[in-house]
Amino acid sequence: AQSVTQPDIHITVSEGASLELRCNYSYGATPYLFWYVQSPGQGLQLLLKYFSGDTLVQGIKGFEAEFKRSQSSFNLRKPSVHWSDAAEYFCAVVPMEYGNKLVFGAGTILRVKS
Amino acid sequence: NAGVMQNPRHLVRRRGQEARLRCSPMKGHSHVYWYRQLPEEGLKFMVYLQKENIIDESGMPKERFSAEFPKEGPSILRIQQVVRGDSAAYFCASSPPRGVANEQFFGPGTRLTVL
Numbered sequence: 676a677q678s679v680t681q682p683d684i685h686i687t688v689s690e691g692a693s694l695e696l697r698c699n700y701s702y703g704a705t706p707y708l709f710w711y712v713q714s715p716g717q718g719l720q721l722l723l724k725y726f727s728g729d730t731l732v733q734g735i736k737g738f739e740a741e742f743k744r745s746q747s748s749f750n751l752r753k754p755s756v757h758w759s760d761a762a763e764y765f766c767a768v769v770p771m772e773y774g775n776k777l778v779f780g781a782g783t784i785l786r787v788k789s
Numbered sequence: 790n791a792g793v794m795q796n797p798r799h800l801v802r803r804r805g806q807e808a809r810l811r812c813s814p815m816k817g818h819s820h821v822y823w824y825r826q827l828p829e830e831g832l833k834f835m836v837y838l839q840k841e842n843i844i845d846e847s848g849m850p851k852e853r854f855s856a857e858f859p860k861e862g863p864s865i866l867r868i869q870q871v872v873r874g875d876s877a878a879y880f881c882a883s884s885p886p887r888g889v890a891n892e893q894f895f896g897p898g899t900r901l902t903v904l
Contacts, residue, residue: 709892711895716900717897717898718793718880718895718896718897718898719832719880719895720895721892721894724892765831765832767832774837774844774845775820775822775837775844775845775884776822776834776837776845776847776848777822777824777832777834777882777893778834779824779831779832779833780831781830781831782830782831
């Protein structure tokens with residue numbers, strides 16, 4: 676089935692440690708790829724996006740993501756996590772064949788321990 | 790430039806009542822999308838509208854739910870005869886007429902609680 680998978684429901688990292696959040700998709704053609712962050716009770720903020728070109732994408736707040744076509748993955752990374760990064764992170768795609776709608780993964784809740 | 794605005798931010802309804810959720814897109818945006826986030830789930834697409842047109846409503850429940858985006862005024866998501874299962878956060882997003890790869894900007898959401 677066509678879907679977006681975020682295999683980790685919860686992740687806990689220590690402040691200052693590195694972070695990687697996983698995202699895999701299963702669509703025939705490479706979709707447009709996005710990462711959003713949602714703080715408790717808030718809306719979604721776009722961290723970064725990939726449409727084409729350089730497979731390493733830089734975003735806001737020190738985040739980056741790497742697109743790997745062979746693995747159908749778009750993992751989000753940050754070298755050093757800050758306590759303020761604690762939030763829920765959503766990977767999303769716009770499938771080429773599905774028009775304009777975003778298809779979201781289930782989300783990964785990031786906890787940061789001091 | 791104000792972002793996407795949604796109101797109310799919180800809405801409480803009793804079973805059987807109607808809920809009206811409003812969304813004002815960003816200035817210059819003529820495309821509006823509605824998503825629903827059930828507790829502990831990701832967002833699910835509901836409907837995509839342009840001014841005075843419904844473009845894709847494949848995610849809308851077949852009954853009780855409707856959406857509009859009139860020529861003037863905000864987009865409205867209407868839920869008739871609400872049930873407890875409608876309790877969720879409803880997010881609106883907007884994009885410009887020729888947005889690159891449909892980048893969507895989200896509002897803060899309306900959290901609907903059905904008693």
